[in-house]
Amino acid sequence: MQKIGVFVCWCGSNIAATVDVKAVAEAARKVPGVVFSADYQYMCSEAGQGLIKDAIKEHGLTGVVVCSCSPRMHEATFRKAVQAVGLNPYMLEVANIREQCSWVHKDMATATEKAIALMQAAVAKVTLNTPLTAGTTPVTKRALVIGGGIAGMQTALDIADAGYEVDIVEAKPTIGGKMAQLDKTFPTLDCSSCIVTPKMVEVGQHEKIHIYSYSEVTQIKGFVGNFNVTIKRKARYVDEAKCTGCGACTEKCPSRKAPNEFNMGLNNRTAVYIPFAQAVPKVATIDPEYCIKLTKGKCGACAKICEAGAINYEAKDEYIEVEYGAIVAATGFEMIDVSPYDEYAYTQSPDVVTSLEYERLMNAAGPTGGHLLRPSDGKEPKTIVFIQCVGSRESCSSGEMRGKPYCSKVCCMYTAKHAMLTKDHYPDTDIYVFYIDVRTPGKNFDEFYRRAVEQYGVHYIKGAVGKVTPEGGKLKVQASDLILNEQLHIDADMVVLAGAIEPNKSARPLATMLTASMDTNDFFTEAHPKLRPVESPTAGVFLSGMCQGPKDIPETVAQAGAAASKVIGLLAKDHLVGNPCVAHSDEWMCNGCSQCETVCPYGAITYEEKEFRMPDRTTKVRRVAQVNPAVCQGCGACTVTCPSGAMDLNGFSNAEIMAEVDALCR
Amino acid sequence: MASTYTVTKEQILSISGVDPQKCMRCGKCSATCPSYDEMEYHPHQFVAMVEKGEIEKLMGSPSIYKCMSCMACIQRCPRQVEPAKLVEAIRLGVIRQQERNHLKPDDIPALLDPELPQQAIVSAMRKYTK
């Protein structure tokens, strides 16, 4: 039998002016189980808390109800107080008789009556409460960052600077990501590689950062603080430890027809290659698809020239397992395949290029050495048409959708950049930009776009391009001008497509491994769109950069830092104290249906085959739900979904809530 | 050629099955329309004007007989608005009225080229007459 004490707070006159606190205390004494009640001016004060502590000791109270302000104000205060004298903090309930009673009602009789009802409900609940203990789990003080673009690099640097070990897993042979491919950045027009390559070097040299390049995450087990991750280190056929990055092998390699990914396939590279001069780690990789030795068994030119003896044709994929406390997804983006938009003739003419290809065509380290030459005949283009929103902002109402329903956010700005850079180098070029809306929210962004129009004379046309017809060395562009209400026909030399941004293809399988939720576009979902924008709803998983949604470089860097600070906050703890108000399953009642697993937004529920000793002394193996208390956030979705009533929630159990219902209906 | 009978916006929406509010004003329909220069009102204007309720203006315009029903605007519209269906609905709004056939069987012989396929005549009759 519980011995319950009820403490009614006056809150000065805040409660006492409207609620007859003495009557509430009096009424409490009549409630079965209540052995003590008192009222006091300020329960939250030292003296008030002392009153509660003394009563617990004196009367051996097993449960406490405080009738006071909202539990959102002082529940924690009172829990601490009762804990100080040895009572479990979850044996305390607060009846909210201020915000939800005295402050919203005027008539004393009515308010007192309601306060009594709320007190009775709280007593009913606390009678059924059981002591709860929050579990603790140790934290592995090492973070994993998946993706080595600007987002991943910044997150890794910030975590490492705080003194924690960080591993970066990057699928490509080098870190640097898309930013390393860009020519200039908006709105400042500073050189992209001038700012990103020093970052790459910093990451490469940081004593706390380890880079697993040319690697992939293949399995993730565990939970917040205690992840176990399997990393596949793809065979690069070059010993990273021995390779000095001298590049002699790349000069000797006779296989020269592999498309150069770094230049968007606009030129070729050798089968053994270093992606670009500033690659980190600066080691060669052999492309097994194009290597003559690996495909035909003959050659070996690279092994002969390599003084370091780094070439190893026998290399195999390796798998390593590493423990981490936190994981950051920084998987970045790709541009959609624009070939379904063949009304723009991308597959029909080499002079129709994507923005990223155009970026390489303007880059000094690109295939044309920075001279803007059109791919078909190597001539300078005189008229260039830029098409915005290729695949962005498309309706998702039918299954026939070619593109994406969202705005890709960066295209308006980089197109203005392309136009201005082109005009800078080739002032005679005629440039047309077809837009639906020009979207330039951001510091100095609209000014930047206006400069393209007003200073550079770029023709911005509100309208769309309907058809591009390659003919006689020209690209005949048919388009609408909605302001002049005309159909335009422009003979262009090049057409540049601002294709929509989409999450990297590796994000979806990664999300499945992480049990991190994603939206329908395969962007990672935040734990809260406003208040927890860099955390995944899955505890211990954080988001950095484009994998969460389209954003530009400064936003990416800001988010990368924010994600790092969340990781640091987690790794700084030796132990994680859980919320004890988590779900738990009655294994005997669980029928193994998996419905709870499906509704759980955190992946906290897993199923296990367990052996049960049956009443007839036989044993039986059954599949039952297991809740990981370190991952469960206590929402209770599973408790209602469970068809057999096996799932219940600590602190808000079915019995407790029903007791409140009963008390309030009395 | 003012219409003798009012056709409401609601009727046009119901005949066509089009929701002009889906339009984001990108102009792709008018960019892709092969008949653009023949039209007084262009595909994107059909969408905007129907939304605004300017049905009579459209009914009185020869533009409604210039659509080739090539479905380029339907195919390429990024928001699935299907402007050609509005052109068709407006045209039906006109020709479904008495004595308002755009083409009468009697007119046909004068237009006939000996090589003209039946398909052209049938299609035109479908498009232009009740």
Added chain:
Amino acid sequence: MQMNDKEWKPKIIAFCCNWCSYSGADLAGTNRLSYPAEVKIIRVPCSCRVNPMFILRAFQQGADGVILCGCHPGDCHYSTGNYHTRRRMTLLFSMLNYLGVESARTRVEWVSAAEGARFVSVMDSFVADITKLGPNRRLEDLRCKTN
């Protein structure tokens, strides 16, 4: 059990999620906005914690109306809890309707932590609806009554 119509006051249970609606109710108090005292709030972590059983129990115990408040769709603290709520309650309400419980006796409303005034207007209108309907005897189990 005979009650005078004038004296009769409805019994109303409001389930409020901890993150949005319960805070919204607190805000109503902080702003000293008034709503009928018949509304008694039970705090739950999320609207999706509310088992249809709780609502049936309330009616069985003599409640005249039950309202369930959660975060606005898309704003759920637990991402998707209120979507579950919305679907479950649609089913429950149609079942209650089938059993002859007037559909106005049950409601789901979204109230954010910033919407103290909205909490009040929702409660005002709900209490008015229930008062108009009168006592609910359809599901009340008289065996549950102690007196």
Added chain:
Amino acid sequence: MKYSYFPGCTLKNKAQELDRYGRDAAAALGIELEELPQWQCCGGVYPLSHDEIAIKLSSVRALAAARDDGTALVTLCSACHNVIKQVNHDMQTDDYVITRVNNYLAEDGIAYNGETRVLHYLELLRDEIGFDEIKQKVAMPLKGQKIGAYYGCLLLRPSGVMAMDDPEHPTIMEDLIAALGAQPVVYAQRNECCGGYLTLEDESIPKKRAAAILENARAQGAETIITACPLCYYNLKKHADGTGVEVKYFTELLARALGVKEGE
């Protein structure tokens, strides 16, 4: 392999070549095309309005007849194909149309719910016979010929319903051209409208369209362009003089390559 065949009005009249070569080629490929015993004009154009029901009845009758025969329905004329395929789609998905059409046809004892498979002759070649198989059967390869496919609008749009090929980057006719031993020429205007039935009232529009299409085909190196549509054929051929581009039905080239074209 046996199929029901819907030739359509034009193929019985002005486009007899399209039909005849199609039948001859099919026979050479071992395909039995059985003309529906009774068929009515498809109406020429699919009604874009939601409430037009009567126009769809003739298509449904043909579709129901093919179903009762237990065969897929093959069409050759692009216009007939477009109408019948779209009506079939309505009869599978649109309750408004299904109910009303079946109410009309109940008198004739017809009830139809989209059971028939509709194939264009080109799909028959690609999906039922296979271009590799056709390549084997080519007796007189069209070596050295540069041929552009002209799709027009009706074969491809709306792509969600027609589902024949990618609406912006189709390959079915190019693959056929290659199978016949010729060199396919891709040109952008191949899926732009020829001007269609506007030719009846105002010839200037198709003239402009044909010029753009023919010029583009020629500039990209095509000597011949092929089509499956009698109206495209008419509009293009009428304005092809002096462009250096020949306009032909695809069935004619097929028949010739298979060695079944009369007089060769």
